[in-house]
Amino acid sequence: MTVHETAVPTDPTGGRPVVPSRSRHRPLGLGEISLGPGFWRERQEANASATLQHCEDWMERLGWLANFDRVAEGTTGPDRPGWCFSDSEVYKLLEALSWEYGRSGRPEADEAVRRITERVGRAQDGDGYLNTCYGHAGRPPRYGDFETGHELYCTGHLLQAAVARVRTTGPDALVEIARRAADHVCDTFGAGGTEALCGHPEIEVGLVELGRALGEERYVEQARLFLDRRGHGTLREDRVPLGGAYFQDDVPVRAAHAWRGHAVRALYLSAAAVDLAAEREDRELLTAVERQWEHSVARRTYLTGGMGSRHQDEGFGEDWELPADRAYCESCAGVASVMVSWRLYLSTGDVRYADLMERTFFNVVATAPSADGRAFFYANPLHQRVTAGAPDPGTVSPRAEGGVRAPWFDVSCCPTNLARTFATWHAYAASVGDGGLTLLQYATARITADLGGGRVLGVEVETDYPGDGLVTVRVTDPPPGAAALRLRVPSWARGAVLEEGGRRRPVPPGVAVVEREFSGGEEVRLRLPVQPRFTWPDHRVDAVRGCAAVERGPLVYCAESIDLPAGVDLDDVLVDPSAAPVDRGGRVLVRATAGPSRTVGRDWPYGEATGRGGGGDPFDLTLSPYHQWAERGPTTMRVWLPADRG
């Protein structure tokens, strides 16, 4: 096999994480797009140069990698370090490394894949079973705890890693390991086998994509079996504190009206459902996920795109239950939300899914890591009441609280999940379908899109987005005949203007389409209004009643105590929404007052008078992009600012 001699995939349309057999839009291959300087390439570089090695180092240090060696050496025992799902972190790292190698051709990424794959492979049992937590000396038996054991969940991540490898370098040892693991799963849990399912969905999405990548229909069918088994109370709900809704075994995915329970579980399951809907042309299933997306986005989603209102079960709350301070908004749920929306977009071509992806990319995914890529938020609250102390960079953070980016967590699902997402970010920036190329996420980039039938459309995109709203698309390689150049106009962009062919026209949110013959060198310009704006909540979002937030383009802003005048408490700040917020080079100023506040009483917080903040002389309150919060040290923070009106 010679695949390893090729640094990057030879097929430019290859190397993408999701490839439905049929879909309205085709995702760009990693080889069809490369990013230029800007917001997202910066993050891809930090991911490549710091995060990947950081993750491998931590897993080596904590023995999560050595767990594989111990299985191979027969030295397993009760003292195995890590949670039962620590193998999955190794697999997510393998996936991230594989995508990174496909993106950049960095040899160290490929070397790391080979190095880790070798250790993983030696731990695989003869029948294809692969898990360092179960089934070996001194360990619990295989498949003894479907509710919380995470066995098939780990396997699912192994399969996703193999998908990344097969789509970037072609089949190799990792793909072979995954194939044997997938066969084992089908043999064990297929028709006539054990009628079980895993407490944490993930195997489904892994099986479908590996099935697509390898042309193994059997894997797709196994995913369908798992999906349709779910929702009938097969899992013992007394094994988890909050019952069957926690792992979506209460109601079949086809029948559910909203996302509920553990957010990452709910979203991974929905991603697989959309995949299966595409493979089986199952409109009922697609409609079910669309319905859940609509309901949950309209009533259970934070302004940042974050999902998960409860720390208790890392889960969705009821409709309108969106506390800013106790928002969980797990980084992994942001990643999972992107997975679902992307699949829905590919199936439907509806850019509202890309709208939510943009919001989530900028305000959850980009918020989680520190600038240097070596510390991460697990939870992403919209209000930090108490300054958190910075964690020791040398120690594992025991808890998933918000307010502090930690180098590693006891449950450390987020760093590797972010890593695989950054490595593939450009795959979500554009698509081919509806007669041409659609630009979905704006970044300086070079795109050479295969429109099919031998026709190629090449463009260069230039923009300082999100700092600036001007997006210039230069046609470098026009296809013969008419083609569509389609540009997403975000839902927040009221007053966007499209310039092309010497014409200027207002374009409403949705898709601005230029469909005609293009000539080389001509430019299409989209001007998005990125002046800062106040945003208000629906009256049913009780937690932020009477508050306004400030947004600017796709970015949510926040106030940090570190920026307050001396003596001002963030709790007492009242903003004046009659004064328009002003852009100050990435930061935003709003008019505010902060005292003397009218408190209700010193000894009891309820009384005859209306308590309110504000009062005193107005001052300029500095707001920063939410994704930058806590980067300058411990601080309290608010996205939603009490406003001096009803």
Added chain:
Amino acid sequence: MTVHETAVPTDPTGGRPVVPSRSRHRPLGLGEISLGPGFWRERQEANASATLQHCEDWMERLGWLANFDRVAEGTTGPDRPGWCFSDSEVYKLLEALSWEYGRSGRPEADEAVRRITERVGRAQDGDGYLNTCYGHAGRPPRYGDFETGHELYCTGHLLQAAVARVRTTGPDALVEIARRAADHVCDTFGAGGTEALCGHPEIEVGLVELGRALGEERYVEQARLFLDRRGHGTLREDRVPLGGAYFQDDVPVRAAHAWRGHAVRALYLSAAAVDLAAEREDRELLTAVERQWEHSVARRTYLTGGMGSRHQDEGFGEDWELPADRAYCESCAGVASVMVSWRLYLSTGDVRYADLMERTFFNVVATAPSADGRAFFYANPLHQRVTAGAPDPGTVSPRAEGGVRAPWFDVSCCPTNLARTFATWHAYAASVGDGGLTLLQYATARITADLGGGRVLGVEVETDYPGDGLVTVRVTDPPPGAAALRLRVPSWARGAVLEEGGRRRPVPPGVAVVEREFSGGEEVRLRLPVQPRFTWPDHRVDAVRGCAAVERGPLVYCAESIDLPAGVDLDDVLVDPSAAPVDRGGRVLVRATAGPSRTVGRDWPYGEATGRGGGGDPFDLTLSPYHQWAERGPTTMRVWLPADRG
């Protein structure tokens, strides 16, 4: 021993749960006060006639009582039913039964104590150790898990049960069992013994009180040892998901500034600290608890008096973190809050502690049980978003969610905790000190208070409180010479009037004192203003910004969807605070509107416009006392109502 032949205690000053060796106020003995018809006697009767037997029946059915038989028979094993702390429910029932026998002399209560005591006693090991979960065949060893094992916690409840018995009937078999258990604890964990402490405080308060009741200084000293050991990270914080603050082992009780972590744990610990402060004349310790009370009541307590803002750890939140919908306000935390406040009142004579007790009694303790005493709230939220289905009265409720009173819970700490509180409620209604008798909680009652020095003050209190604000105190048995009759004027009572000796005078919140010579048959009347009133939150309580609540006397009111006009959604109701709320025989009417509401959008809950409820024609919104909510069937509910002003 002849004590069992006496139905009620011969010493009228006896039979009270807390008897400090020294205190500014002396609690009334159960024999010094008896309640007449009214709010609280109704609840005492439901407790006596239904709840006590209900608890015994459930514990029999679930095998929690049989766990003691199995230890005695040597048939313990891995299949022991119940949580590790189920013994404590048996002890709390014994305590409740003992107090009930002391209160009413009902022979069935005494018989139940004897019946259960016999089974408990047979399970006691030779060295005094008594726990059905540990230390016997097929069970984990003794004292192997101080963090979550609850062993000493169970023992603490056993000691409290014995206190009830010794103070109502005198020493008996139960007291003997407790004495041996307490001796075992002192032998094992005393000076020179194991330097350990229990993850759930309770042993401390049990040891102090049993020490007081039996004159065993050794027990008091052991409690002090446990108290002072706490707060130094002795317990392994990695054994609980949320770290050392969860069980208050992060900071010594003397150094803490606020209650934090698990609410019941924090409050039981504080109760013991006040007890020890009294025994040791330890002003530093008393001041520490006063400080924590002040801070937590001012910033971490719900309008109902409920404590605990988080489901995740059943715990306190940060300052101002008081979500209405996810309020935990565990019924047990209400009981525990009363325990702390009562002890602080006795030590200081400050009636603000009695203010909080009243609020908690009416809005947490009285809210928890159903009218028939056979179903209970575990959590007491101030906002129910979704109607809960009524539980099957024959099944155990697996979870501690709010919205539905269940007959029994998987973790069923609340029913027995409420039972022991109702059985002793009258003990908290008055005290002797500061030169006379202080009336703290208002109920029709007959009181014969021993003022000391052979002087007795007998009064009859007559009132329809809280339905009506008139409290008439008739002196039936005046003492020789001058004495003080002191009446608490609640903090909410602006415009209260005292009538006595032909005079009327306004009395501000605090204590209204009549100090003079009394003659038999004369009356003192207190008129408390119980017309309904709007109450507003401090502006820092983000969760209810822009909302008002309605209170009437000590009662918090709420809106239930069951009372709404057809087609009106509770989410859309906006009250008009310019129209005074109107009393309608226990219910209250406020003016409200409810539509068409201005929502922000159908697909995304944030936008350029200010969303708000209300609009349309005004209507009368019916509010009910919060303690009655959900008694008429499944309903959504709000205490805090969005108001049509800032």
